[in-house]
Amino acid sequence: MKIFQFILILFATVFATAQDFPGWEGHFSYVNIGGLSKGNNKIVAAAENAYFNYEPNLEFTSTFSTVNQLSGRKISAILYTEEFNFTLIGYENGLIQIVRDQQNQVLNFVDIVNRVTIAPTQKRINHILEYQDFAYLSTDFGIVEFNLDDREFGDSFFIGDGGSQIKVNQTTILDGKIYAATDNGLYVGDLNNPNLIDFNSWTRINNGSIKTIATFENQVFLTNSANSLFVLNEIDNSLNFVNTFNASIRDMRVSKEDLLLITRNQVFSYDENLNEDIPIFEVNGLDLDLSTAISDATTFYLADRNFGLLEVSEQSGIPTAKFLSPNGPILNRVFSLTAASNQLWVTYGEYDQFFNPYPLNTRGVSHLVGENWSNILPEGLDNARVISHATVDANNPDRVYLSSYIDGLLILENEELILRLDNTNSAIEGIASTADDNRIGASVQTPNGDLYFSNGLSENPIKRLNTNGVVEAVDISSVFDEVLSSSSTKITSDAQGNVYMATFKTGVMAYQPENNRAGRISSEINGVDFPNVTNANPIITALAVDNSNRLWIGTSEGLRVMFNPSSVFTNSTLNVSPIIIVEEDGVAQELLFQQAITEIVVDGANNKWIGTADSGVFQVSANGQEVLNRFTRDNSPLPSNNITSIAIEGNTGLVYFGTVNGLVSFNSRVTDANNDLSEVRVFPNPVRPNYTGEVTVDGLTEGANVKITDITGNLVHEEFAQGGSIRWNTTAFGKHKVASGVYLVLITGSDEIETAVKKIMIVR
Template sequence: MACGSTAQAQVGTWKDYMAYYDVQDVKKGGSVLYVLASDNLYSYNEGDGSIQTYDKVNGLSDCGIAKIEWNRSVGKLIIVYSDYNIDMLDAKGNITNLSDFYSATISGDKTVNNIYMSGRFAYLSTGFGIVKVNMRDNEISDTYNLKFRVDYCYIDGNYIYAASSTNGLYRAALSDNLLDPGKWSRVGAYTPRSYTVDADLLATARSHRPDGPKANNFYSMKFKYGNLYTVGGRYNQTGDSQMPGTVQVLNPEDGEWTVYEDSIQDKSGHSYIDALCIDVDPTDHSHVMVGARTGLYEFRNGRYVRDWYCQNSDLQQAVGGSVNYTLVTSGAFDGSGNFWFANSQSTSQSLWEYTAGGKMVSHHKDQYMDTDHKFSFAHVHSMMFDKDNLLWFVSDYWATPYLVCYQPSTDATNVYKNYVNEDGTAVTVGGGARCVAEDLNGNIWVGTNAGPLFINAEDKTLSPDKMVFQQYKVPRNDGTNLADYLLSGVDVMCMAVDGGNRKWFGTNGNGVYLISADNNTQIHHFLSTNSGLLSDNVQSIAINPKTGEVFFGTDNGLCSYMSDATATVDKMDKNNTYAYPNPVKPGYNGPITITGLSYNADVKIVTSNGTLVAQGRSNGGSFVWYGTDLDGKRVASGVYMVMTTTESGDKGTVCKIVVVN
């Protein structure tokens, strides 16, 4: 029996899931429309009707596009990013990066306010002056530091003009030394110029948008029952900035997005902003609960059902907040379909249960109060049930960086306020306890601004005065018998555990770490500069256990990495176990993944006459082979047998991989 699929993404590949909903600008280059939408770029060819998206995976140097402009003289599009990086895109799809402006140290604001084309040159009006770019040769020609904001510039006759909303209208003769600010003179007052996109181009662009999410906001995510469920959260997680309530669900099988009903203010009677948490009812997958800055929301089949906030229920608004500040910051369903959630920063409420029977039950405890500020724990995050039906959550707040364990069956609770490691050293958690997760061994991991800590499975019900938190010691292996704490000092914002019991840590400003199951090896450290990661600020992580695809919600949007670990299966058979790509076509030298394996399965790959060419143990439910023999040489064309055995020695399935050189 041959086994395999060619459609699944290959191990080690990246993918972006960018939004193209909000069309911001359209530039026409011949028969192609280049569209800036939701700070991302796509093109629509009016001739053949094709749509092409552009992102970091297929060649762009950055993300978060601020401006685009087409140069007819050289047939190129200039792309200016919000961080001042610059790309050039020609009509054939070739992309060239100009990083000089991005890396240049310039006194003044580098924000590009406008782009003006003249011949082969693009003139960028910035917060400090004008940057002249030679688009034919892909280089910056000159920088005119005028030491004032330039809103737009233009050439008229023998003069170049710089219009400044702060300083007025300046000009200089093109024959002068434009690098000398003294050659520029004020010739009038500033006249604002408005820019509107051509209505016909705008309509065409909107009717030919690529598929994708509605917004690039992925504050919190969960992969449940074959789908990725996401909420938008707080914009940049700072201050009182508001984000319209957003629930976006991805079906990875067909790549389709479902956006939940979001214009519900008229139905609810109050604002719906800053969706912060989401979970799916295990007894009814159409039933979804969402917590937000403005209360608790119930959805069925993506449609709004009802909500609870401080004026229509016993939920309380946050201390000092308005009606639209009923904080439901984290929540989770238990196995019976009861939804548990936090009502944060209120005077006498904290933990609630919305039962499967439709009742609201308070489980408030005095231990859940911040006595200094006189409100319940702030910024509650990562609420989850472990394998023993214990409810865990953290307070991601500098004043109360606490870990909480609640036992629904007994109504008992433990609040861990002090983090003392196995060496008797107090771990200073000043920024907050960011997240909590359970590994496959039942250990409870806590992400903090001081790095990850964990509680051994057998200790997790210990009282706070007896609890010892583990900081895993990674041996240096340099002959000194010394060790270092795992990711000590790294601000861990989120984490997930894959099918191989490996830990994925998302950080604040330091990208993503993948740590081995035994915690001794750093397998990957992905940064935006060395991988397809969109940003080094990672807000959420979720994993598709079937395929091993790891999703990263960043402050620049959603991306994913196809890892080499999937969830294990109980039985290896022809329905579960397969390889991809299969057949392996000529010229392909990438990974060949066998998936659908049991935990720690023994895998042997042999020729048709029984010669062993590769062997090893499964990583979770997967095993990766690169088409080489035991000496590292490329195997010959032929049919290769995959033979598996369970950890206990029972024979698993046998399938075939066809290799064509």
Template sequence: MRTVPLSARCFGALFLVASAAFFWPNPAHAQSPIGAWEAHTAMREVRGLARSDSALWVATTGGVYRYAPQDGDIRRFTVTNGLHDVNARAIAYDPSGPSVWVGYRDGVIDRFNPASGAVTSFQDIARSDRFSQSNIHRLQVRGDSLYAATAFGVVVFDKQTEKVRDSYTDLGSLNAASDVYDLTFAPTPAGEPGLWLATESGMAYASMQAANLKDPASWTVEPTAASDDQLIARSVAAFNGSLYVGMDVDQESDYNGDALGLYRRAQSGRYERVPHGGGEVKALSANENRLYGTRRWGAFMVEASGQAHRLSDEDVPDRPNSIIADSDGSLWIGDQRGLVAAHVPASGGNALQVEGLLYPDGPYENSISSLHVDESGRLIVGGSKQRGTGFYVLRANGTWKSYTSSAYEDLPNGNYNRVYGQRDGHVWAGSFGDGVAMVTPDDTVKNFDARNSSLAAADGENFVVVGGLSVDPDGRLWVTTQLTRGAALHVRSREGQWTALPNLLGPGRVYSRLFIDSYNQKWIIADRQGNLNIADGLAVLDTKGTPTNPDDDAYRLFDQEWQTDDRTGLPSTFVNAVTEDRDGVIWVATNNGIAQLTNTGVVADDPNVQFSLPQLESVESGEDPYLLHGLAVNDIAIDAANRLWVATEKGVYYAREVEGGYRILDHFTQTNAPLPDNFVQSVAANNQTGVVYFGTDRGLVGYRSEAIQPADEKKSLTVYPNPVRMGEDAAPDIYIEGLVEETEVRILTPDGRTVAQLEGRGGRVRWNGRDRQGQLVPSGVYLVVAVGQNGEGAAYGKVAVLR
């Protein structure tokens, strides 16, 4: 595997601006080869930190990144680089490799070689079926061993044999398979080398010289915070001859009492509270001079004397969960917003000097609800259902822009899960409760709700639930609203005039997601009135060129499921998405497969136009003859070659039409592709670059296909690589660009003999370097002739082959 360095701002410049946020461009946007994957995961939320001599290694909910303070270089590593998962839970640096160890929720541990980029995944813990949970909480390297604090005890992994050497799951009087959240090595009360564990029920320790640490009798358990069963020992560290323990609450508890905080073990074995500024302590880190820890809203330090000081700053970290202290006073704190770079004075005072907030470029959050690529090539991304997460834009230059209430004061603290990018540069985002946000080309943000538009609020309040939105060919914005008693469809003219239109669905159904086709027909998914999570049919609305006058509108509802007798209908009335292909065919994604309809432009007026199920080109006897029938489909996108990209609960399929039906070209899942999750919520194709994006609840990735936008007119062809160097029995893929919409491509010898013939759809086609008989062509110069199938004429190119 190859890693690519990221361009970065010098970190030294960071210290010039207090409390500033800095990010680095994502190299995923750089032109990657066809067939390559790219990750666009959010790496703001830090889960763990590790330190090497020259860099910090940061585990996040979007993968891992390396940050070098000396020169500001930052490098991202994700599933596309070979990591097991996007959501890293624990991290440790091993200087003997050197290696970086990464732990995950399912028990898998990765070993990453920073020099070569190689990743090895170890499944030993994950494969075990002895325990219901396998989460890796902490990793720590000691000699030839890697110690893992897990959801069922401690696992000792032998780095040399690459196998689990030991596991300690019965710890004295604790329940078997107790959660161990942290561990450290420090002398036992008897002065022997010891292993100390922070567990869900207090502290446990054992001598490393014990004959058998699997034996429960080898372990001593000590209660910590007044034996409160709502509290857990979350962190532990040895400092200046004493053992310190950080107490936290169980995730299911709302405890907020005085027992939370920092404790120091006395020689008597009692744990004495150390005033530290209040709140839970999720992480501890010691250097030669001080002990540092995190508290609910910030950090604290403990001097060699044992006195603790709350570190104060106006820009305090937000519920931090990890911390590392350098000997020069640099402090690195991981929280939900990013990596906080701070500094502590060498002596005197308790001021935490926050220098900046660092994070790699990317979307604000990993839970992706919707995707849309506009005509300029921007990717517009809808955020999660969690309020405050906003929406995001991947710009044509490869950088991300996140629109959240924390960054834009005019943007409500809502969740925006319906998005659209307009041809003129506007971005629109619909929310659940806060109306519609508009971003102008100059980056001005304005929000529309019941107070400044026709958008109807639910129950008379200013709570505007947007079901869907889109922009028609004339630049008008169309919006559907839900939970309203009155108007459910709204149109905004280019001049800014809003008009409300009635709900034509009748009782029991409400308007939801919206798609506008090339004929300006509005396709509106219907949701059930009493449960917006259940779709119930699909409507088509033709406004007859008078969008603000409903009197002449034509309307039709498709609510009939598939009938085997006449072979028409939807595979299910639970409709999830609608789109249109390059031939004008309407495609519908449902919870039971996909359907297609030949679009006449007058569908609302013509009852004879019906949906049907696309057939596979060939099937075995007894198999379902219809494409993806019976599969829950979440979204569909069409690329420049008119191929279908289908997002499902079981990965992504892509297919194309051939003689006799449709052929599935590939099926991407987590087993053969770096998908963050098999449940793919949304898909969108960028026909300028060929990248197809897949959105999941655990992150966004892209796949670079060969399909790009066709040329508007014939021009000279681009052929690459050129020259082509072939081996004895293998050749690289050869790409021919500059094609029009539909093209016949011929590869000719200098004397005019045709050696290969290709059918092109979209702006690019691939040739495998073989002739009609499947043999690699010999060395020579070949003429490439592309003839447009719609009267565009011919275009020419040449390619040299070297054997």
């Protein structure tokens, strides 16, 4: 017999505070609620990878996400304990976190995660039961005891035949006995037995598949896979039938002195005499998709997978629901982001790495304006599928163009659909085999107001929506003769209005509207040094033109830069090459060698923000020679290292990162250049003794000269702005911190005519 036991390892518990990530903000979805807990006059609701507290008496909501040191992984169980005044969170990967809301503290317990004798797919925390000073964790391998007072793991119980690992769905305790509901039957053990870790101390008293279990009115109730409710006879361990339900039982719990059973769209409530109250089955006409529910006095709180947390008052007739989930996007699985002045659009696509949109999805889009989210559901978008990208009209910020990778191009104004363009009413083309399969991957607006968009697997893969609202085909047949076999998606343009489009296996296609010329950037062309792959060309996954008119190309196997993109339209030799950097040890290295690039965007200082499929985000300098920042799950609130999209709001310097597990933003303080110096700011001001960051001067014009002097005129810093801001580390030319005093910020525009003067006080 082999007995397993968890032993606390002090270094396996990681302490963190909830304020470790200044400048970051989470924008998570609280629509899909999977778990609820209650205590101390508040409701704790778990979303996919974040949670929130709702206090009914105050109508106050507070959220907790990766910005507060949550792991970002999927939450599978949650418990708020009144006795110890903290929230205990269990995750699908076995991680346990304790969050002390009042103290802004998070404790991580990675003992189960690091357990090598348990398969990674069997570490899920399914249920948490609080009993006296312990929490009993039901997992996919057995039961784990956790001391809530000492905050350390106790015994582990492997209760299957021969001490094998079996999935435990839930546990309950009555009269000193612990009952375990498993897919292999109902097990019972005596908590007073000092040898309970021995599997022989456990008895299987029923062989059926038990889904849920709870103690109610000093009796054990349970449900099986046939959706029948039973009460356990403790004398002979027999099961007495109570009721059968027509729908699958998703949860059972005791709340407000009632026994609640939750199905997809109903909540059944039993009192102490097993009298059944009228079930909740229709709320505001909503098609409910419930995970669980709790009750409080005459109020039910429903955890719904599509509508978030709902508050429903007990009353006759059809109840009315109050929506309690915090403001946020529809989903956490972000596909594409588009930022414009004071707004952000989020689409949920998606197509895979081979540009295949199947299986198709219909998910709607989300729109952030200021701090308020609007979610446009599929029915408001003509049920368009696979919406992969958004472009905000530069001349009308209330108008947006949505690309559907199956259903054409949608035009919205003030969040209302006004037109859908497809093969039936425009020059948009379907794929060869299906005329109504209109694969619009993305769009871009050129300086003259025309909208260019990719129309994949069609005879003319680049289309133009002109300012008169007419779709026209762009002829690039002279350079691209594989249009029906090579998908196309992302598209961008330069300051001259030239257009560049990414393809699956044929490189980058280019079009020059001014001279109606087409061009191609691919491996077989002299001067193009694309990464070596099995196909002739790597998959082109990202495109961006920077402020120096260089074309940055992201591929499935690395990064390339084209230093003279307009040469593709002439007979000049192309120059597409990797960025080579020299490490501190003197070794030359290709920047982002063999990394799968997913996104490239350019900020106001011409820095590049580069997203990858599994290595997080890299911010590199204008020429790519210096890595300024790298953000991953380990050193930032990113909920995943799989970055799907990046967008920058140039007026504020906010950088948005979309991932497969959620959306976060970072205040880079790098803004776009202003037209004049009327809005120059200096912050923080004053600089206080405990401040260790940099001073930002923003509201600058492109190329403005910024001089910082002491009050007597001695120069301590000088810099030319690239974009709309500069940052000063409060040193005299990088050598030593300047002394306390008043300093002058003298700004001269690049025309040497416009000027501005600001003061800043530094207190050491």
